[in-house]
Amino acid sequence: MRFTVTYRIRAGDLAEARARADAIALEQTVEIPRAVVPPGYIEDEILGRVEETGTLSEGVFQAKISYSPDSAGEEFSQFLNVVFGNSSIQQGIRVTGVEPGETMLARFPGPRFGIKGIRARCGRATGGMIAPVLKPMGQPPAAFAALAAGAVRGGADIIKEDHGLAGQAAAPFEARVEAVAQAVAKANAEYGRSVIYIPNLSGPADQIEARLRFAKEAGAGGVIVMPGLLGFGLVHRIAQDAGLDLPVMTHPSFLGPWVLSPDTGIDHGVIFGTLQRLAGADISVFPNVGGRFGFSAPECLQIADACRAPDGPGAAMLPSPGGGMSVERAADMVRMYGQDVVYLLGGSLLADPPNIHLAVSAMRKAVDAAES
Known part of the structure; x- marks a missing residue:
């Protein structure tokens, strides 16, 4: 079964829009002039097919x-390349929908855990989940461990590391992960409680696998992946690894330009919802309405x-x-969000670190x- 991508196209009229769709x-497929597309398998199967075009507004x-x-x-990286590879470099084209179809769903089955699995791991059957964020960078592992322990005491469900915590000298990945995992346990x-600790996965490409194994062995309850920096394929790789058995939380760093222009890029719900989910993320982080990033309520609800x-x-x-x-x-x-949601709490928690609980x-x- 073929997969389908919906594009919003700027054009002078419907005829031009159809030409742009062609x-x-x-x-997105053969990348050669139509007149020289080889007949047979390539023309009949590989070449993208314009299934329909229509007018949305003037x-x-x-x-x-x-x-x-x-x-x-x-x-997965090639799947994204077909969805919006070279065309992403052109003006006036925006991806507004992706329907993977049965064949691609079999290859990319989505989250290993999802809502039910995360709730089971955290021991919270219903209601919104609370996820304090360990920050700021520059502190030693012991400071992050103390914050994490206090957050568990206060009733957190997930301890999330800030995406800026990497391999800095003040708190190297291994030392930090080990200290925080022990404190949470x-x-x-x-x-x-059954709070899970989710460290930020970072490092040179040749160290990622080792760090995944280290996090698992140290007692981490999942990993944060920034697909804008490390790739959606890594999310898929982790989600499919039964031996790791680690939930994946995705972070939006570096993905902002994909959604901020109304005429190019990818819709908010597609990149932070559909594609993250298809790759295998269990939790998708995104900027909340009313924060410092400017996402609107409709955009957040779309996600x-x-x-x-x-x-x-x-x-x-x-x-x-x-x-x-x-x-x-x-x-x-x-x-706004209902009960199946993870609320991130960052700077507002850190006015008095010793009393974060x-x-x-x-x-x-x-x-x-509010839920009662």
Whole structure:
């Protein structure tokens, strides 16, 4: 079964839009003039097919183009290359939908854990989940471990590292992960919780595999991957590894330019929802409305809906809005996102680090009250 990509196209009229759609179908597959496409298998199967075109508004059109699974093969990076490779360099073309079809879903089945699996690991069957963020960079491992232990005490569900924590000299990856994992395990035992610690996966390409194994052996409950920097293929690789058995939380760093222009790039729900989910992410982090990044409420809801849609690829995953979170906004966030959500808490928790448990507890109570 072929997979289908929906594009929004800027053009002077429908005829021009159809010509642009034909050009996309060529560019994303054979990348040669139509007149020299070899007959037979390449023309009949590999060449992209414009299935339909239509008018959305004045100067704005929509095209649906289908592609053969053979053009993508078994590689997630090549799948993305077919979805929006060279055409992403052209003006006036934006991806607004991806329908993977049965064949690609068999190759890329989506999250290993999804909402149900993450809830089972954290021991929270219902309700919004609380995820304090360990920051800022520059502190030693012991400081991050103390913050993590306090967050467990306060009632967190997930301890997330900031995406800026990498291999800096102040807190090298191995020393930091080991210290925090031990602190979380000890606090879980002390307070009777099942909080999972998710460190940020980083490092040179030739060290990523070793760091994955180290995180697993140290007791991490998952890993954060920045697909904009490390690749969506890495998300898929981790999600498919039964031996690792680690949930994946994806972070939006470096992906902003894909969504910020209305006429180019990829829709918010597609890149932070559909594609993350298809790659195998269990939790997708994105900038929350009202924070410092400027995503609108409709854009955030588009992401959350794509993460949780029953007819989406694979198991539904958890949207994780971050930025602008506070006790005062808890009720509004619950009304907006519902219960299947991971709330990221960052700077608002760090006014008094030794008493971070009080800040986490306050947020937990505010979310619970809003949901009751």
